[in-house]
Amino acid sequence: MSENIVWHKHTVDKTARAKALSQKPSVIWLTGLSGSGKSTIANLLEKKLFDEQFKTYLLDGDNVRHGLCGDLGFDDKSRVENIRRISEVAKLFVDSGTIVITAFISPFEADRSFCRSLLQEGEFIEVFVDTPLEVCEQRDPKGLYKKARQGDIKNFTGIDSAYEAPSQPEIHLVYDDNETAEQSAERLFELLKNKGYL
Ligand SMILES: Nc1ncnc2c1ncn2[C@@H]1O[C@H](COP(=O)(O)OS(=O)(=O)O)[C@@H](OP(=O)(O)O)[C@H]1O
Numbered sequence: 139m140s141e142n143i144v145w146h147k148h149t150v151d152k153t154a155r156a157k158a159l160s161q162k163p164s165v166i167w168l169t170g171l172s173g174s175g176k177s178t179i180a181n182l183l184e185k186k187l188f189d190e191q192f193k194t195y196l197l198d199g200d201n202v203r204h205g206l207c208g209d210l211g212f213d214d215k216s217r218v219e220n221i222r223r224i225s226e227v228a229k230l231f232v233d234s235g236t237i238v239i240t241a242f243i244s245p246f247e248a249d250r251s252f253c254r255s256l257l258q259e260g261e262f263i264e265v266f267v268d269t270p271l272e273v274c275e276q277r278d279p280k281g282l283y284k285k286a287r288q289g290d291i292k293n294f295t296g297i298d299s300a301y302e303a304p305s306q307p308e309i310h311l312v313y314d315d316n317e318t319a320e321q322s323a324e325r326l327f328e329l330l331k332n333k334g335y336l
């Protein structure tokens with residue numbers, strides 16, 4: 139518990155780091171079903187930001203679950219703990235002056251709100267990658283929906299585990315049948331710029 143632990147205030151703080159990096163640190167939080175395009179779009183978006191000299195870091199569900207959250211499964215309690223840890227890590231990155239992109243299903247509104255509550259006003263940008271379940275299931279890039287339908291995976295989001303869609307995301311990236319992943323990433327990039335988040 140933290141009752142006997144005192145917070146150290148450092149001389150070099152977030153404001154100084156952000157100024158040195160000439161950018162507005164933030165968390166661009168992508169949420170959506172498995173196969174909705176979070177990882178693909180996040181990856182393409184990071185490349186665009188990187189190419190424009192922004193200092194970024196991408197936290198991705200599958201990767202984080204190999205290390206920091208390698209001990210967690212997919213029951214509701216594990217998902218809550220997963221997002222709690224990621225939120226705290228994202229906050230540290232923001233403190234370092236970085237623009238963080240996250241790509242997690244993050245199915246529960248309360249957990250996404252928790253991350254928002256850790257940050258200052260304007261630092262949390264929720265992006266709803268709103269691809270319908272039928273499309274995600276048809277894509278099935280890792281064959282997981284097939285396994286879930288066969289009963290080989292339990293608690294699969296959208297099948298037998300809940301997804302709570304964001305009610306007021308900063309950006310609602312609505313699925314477009316004719317759009318490539320590159321075009322979706324470009325659309326997101328332009329929305330972030332036009333809304334003044336970058
Ligand atoms: N039961 C179940 N439900 C959903 N997803 C599953 C499951 N089992 C494994 N996977 C794979 O794990 C990835 C999701 O991890 P996340 O950390 O993003 O999930 S969560 O935010 O804690 O809900 C998810 O990655 P994405 O497909 O990129 O979303 C899946 O590849």
Ligand SMILES: Nc1ncnc2c1ncn2[C@@H]1O[C@H](COP(=O)(O)OP(=O)(O)O)[C@@H](O)[C@H]1O
Nearest residue numbers: 172173174175176177178277279317318319322
């Ligand atoms: N417009 C699009 N945006 C994102 N992904 C798309 C799009 N069109 C097709 N895809 C494909 O859909 C799949 C999405 O998988 P992925 O990015 O891993 O999703 P998630 O991280 O949400 O599970 C990839 O195979 C990607 O190439």
